[in-house]
Amino acid sequence: AVYTCFEDVPQSSHFDFVIVGGGTAGNTLANRLTENPHFHVLVLEAGPSNEGVIDSMVPFFANRASPFTPWDWNYTAIPQETLNNRSIVYPRGHILGGSSSVILGSDYMVYTRGSSEDWDRYASISQNQGWSWHSIQEYIRKNEKWTEPADHHNTTGQFNPKLHTTRGVNSVSLPGFLWKNTDERIIQTTKDFADEFPFNEDMNSGSHLGIGWTQNTIDGSTGRRSSSATSYLGPHFISRKNLNVLVNARVTRLVKTGTSRDGKPEILGVEFLDANNPEKKFTVQAHKELILSAGSINTPQILQLSGIGDRHLLSSMKIPVLVDNPSVGRNLSDHPLVPNIWRANSNNTFQAAQRNATLASEQFQEWNTTGKGPLTNEFTNQLGWLRIPASVTDFWGNIEDPAAGNNTAHYEFMLCNGVIPGASALPSSDNYFSIFTAVVSPASRGSVALNTSSPLDAPLIDPGFYKEEIDLKVMKFAIRSAQRFLTGPAWSEYIISAVDGQGNTTMTGDDSQLEQYIKENTATVFHPTGTSSMSPVNAGWGVVDPDLKVKGVVGVRIVDLSVLPIVPAAHPQAAAYVVGERAGDLIMKSMGSN
Numbered sequence: 001a002v003y004t005c006f007e008d009v010p011q012s013s014h015f016d017f018v019i020v021g022g023g024t025a026g027n028t029l030a031n032r033l034t035e036n037p038h039f040h041v042l043v044l045e046a047g048p049s050n051e052g053v054i055d056s057m058v059p060f061f062a063n064r065a066s067p068f069t070p071w072d073w074n075y076t077a078i079p080q081e082t083l084n085n086r087s088i089v090y091p092r093g094h095i096l097g098g099s100s101s102v103i104l105g106s107d108y109m110v111y112t113r114g115s116s117e118d119w120d121r122y123a124s125i126s127q128n129q130g131w132s133w134h135s136i137q138e139y140i141r142k143n144e145k146w147t148e149p150a151d152h153h154n155t156t157g158q159f160n161p162k163l164h165t166t167r168g169v170n171s172v173s174l175p176g177f178l179w180k181n182t183d184e185r186i187i188q189t190t191k192d193f194a195d196e197f198p199f200n201e202d203m204n205s206g207s208h209l210g211i212g213w214t215q216n217t218i219d220g221s222t223g224r225r226s227s228s229a230t231s232y233l234g235p236h237f238i239s240r241k242n243l244n245v246l247v248n249a250r251v252t253r254l255v256k257t258g259t260s261r262d263g264k265p266e267i268l269g270v271e272f273l274d275a276n277n278p279e280k281k282f283t284v285q286a287h288k289e290l291i292l293s294a295g296s297i298n299t300p301q302i303l304q305l306s307g308i309g310d311r312h313l314l315s316s317m318k319i320p321v322l323v324d325n326p327s328v329g330r331n332l333s334d335h336p337l338v339p340n341i342w343r344a345n346s347n348n349t350f351q352a353a354q355r356n357a358t359l360a361s362e363q364f365q366e367w368n369t370t371g372k373g374p375l376t377n378e379f380t381n382q383l384g385w386l387r388i389p390a391s392v393t394d395f396w397g398n399i400e401d402p403a404a405g406n407n408t409a410h411y412e413f414m415l416c417n418g419v420i421p422g423a424s425a426l427p428s429s430d431n432y433f434s435i436f437t438a439v440v441s442p443a444s445r446g447s448v449a450l451n452t453s454s455p456l457d458a459p460l461i462d463p464g465f466y467k468e469e470i471d472l473k474v475m476k477f478a479i480r481s482a483q484r485f486l487t488g489p490a491w492s493e494y495i496i497s498a499v500d501g502q503g504n505t506t507m508t509g510d511d512s513q514l515e516q517y518i519k520e521n522t523a524t525v526f527h528p529t530g531t532s533s534m535s536p537v538n539a540g541w542g543v544v545d546p547d548l549k550v551k552g553v554v555g556v557r558i559v560d561l562s563v564l565p566i567v568p569a570a571h572p573q574a575a576a577y578v579v580g581e582r583a584g585d586l587i588m589k590s591m592g593s594n
């Protein structure tokens, strides 16, 4: 069951596994471990329950769940020199379901598995074939539950049914509401410009290049978002006697409980604050393993607060050093994103309901009573995964191509029928079309580090955008590519003119004007990864072994997106689910339980 008060949690003295963070990967693991009725699991989640949070249920209200709400950690990144010293908002889910429950403005419920080369690179970096594309297919099948889109439209040619299954846990669907005015133009342009913008029937095959229909974590039968909380903690799972979830429980540090025979600290305890009783610190101990699933920002923060990290940083905060590991919090990779907006000759865009309260209310009623209509969708019906063509000579100079291989994208298009509410300021009049561009195989790296020794203070988050100039070059190419896309004949009567960005910058100017446009308008796609990276056993770097056990200690694994060494060229919630599923498998096997 889900509890709001620690005293109400039964068997509070005996838990085999304690999972810190009821997010995407954490809830997946909690579900799999409690398939064994003898394993008692406690999940400690800092945020509130997702029950009744309408903004987290309605796909099109996704942007309202974050930022600056109780369901968000409300982080801001440190000022980025490369973005004219701007500090950008850096949302993270603070709610049961974690970041799979909050989806803001420019990012959605997009379900993308990445390219096969991304996963094969993880296997190669970690020297463990269990992370290869071939090996993770079983976890994709355990995760995905394909559902018909909410409007039951004919989906022939919009996905490849052979790649999908209805047997998993987490609902996935195609768009449940079609925007004919833009859907048809986008697909037509993949025919008109087939060389540069080829159509891809299903970008989740492992070969993701091209433009195709977006798959989302939405349950088409209800028109509602599917998160790790609604799926893996759904009614027939959360009723298990051995599955206990405590919300409003913020873990402040891990606690050493002993020393192993080979002299390593054994860590099975956690200290946490219960929002109902903020004066008191609680501790709880796992009997078998402690799992950190607090996500790419909070997992390294908790490690550092517990004395696991770079000794120079820890000493400067007067935190006793348990394990000196400079890799903790380093190696962050994320996707920078720029919204590109054009005035459109249409009155059938997102803006119609934004400016008409009666229409907005009708759309909500339709969603609420029938599970149909425009609110069953997120914001993009089509995505593109694209590369700098080999014909562009001298693009990379001496720099090694940062993509995982020749079939992996350098940049992405998210194509939207208007200005997305919350993602950009809504102009007071007219209608729009937008293409969000993102650098999806970045060379730059950032970091997460404690700002103070207080667990209640936000860490310093540095996404490191454009630290490597090549990423800026890729973004320039991506925006010009978006402009080329709209020169297709399908758009000639539709696109009126490009709209200026923040700070009166324009995307249509020369190289240096375009650079200013990028610097003033870059945000994050919210995909930080790699801050507790896995590395080969006995490597001189990295935070966890390929079985996700924390190096240098006994008792703790990390099970969230922070363990993947590089952000995939994908929206990474599917990857977080894969990490949760594989961790379940690894732990069950190590306990002799399957």
Ligand SMILES: Cc1cc2nc3c(=O)[nH]c(=O)nc-3n(C[C@H](O)[C@H](O)[C@H](O)COP(=O)(O)OP(=O)(O)OC[C@H]3O[C@@H](n4cnc5c(N)ncnc54)[C@H](O)[C@@H]3O)c2cc1C
Pocket (backbone or CB within 6 Å): 020, 021, 022, 023, 024, 025, 026, 044, 045, 046, 047, 066, 091, 092, 093, 094, 095, 096, 097, 098, 099, 100, 102, 103, 104, 107, 108, 109, 110, 111, 112, 249, 250, 251, 252, 293, 294, 295, 296, 298, 299, 302, 525, 526, 527, 528, 559, 560, 561, 562, 570, 571, 572, 573, 574, 576
């Ligand atoms: C606004 C937004 C939109 C996104 N949109 C998409 C998308 O459309 N498609 C996609 O594929 N990906 C998307 N992502 C990225 C994706 O959601 C994340 O990469 C993924 O969910 C990460 O999973 P995780 O398990 O690593 O962490 P999370 O799901 O973030 O889970 C971490 C959990 O730990 C909890 N926690 C943290 N610290 C503590 C603590 N001290 N004590 C107790 N609990 C703690 C958090 O509250 C949270 O519930 C989005 C992310 C955000 C923030």
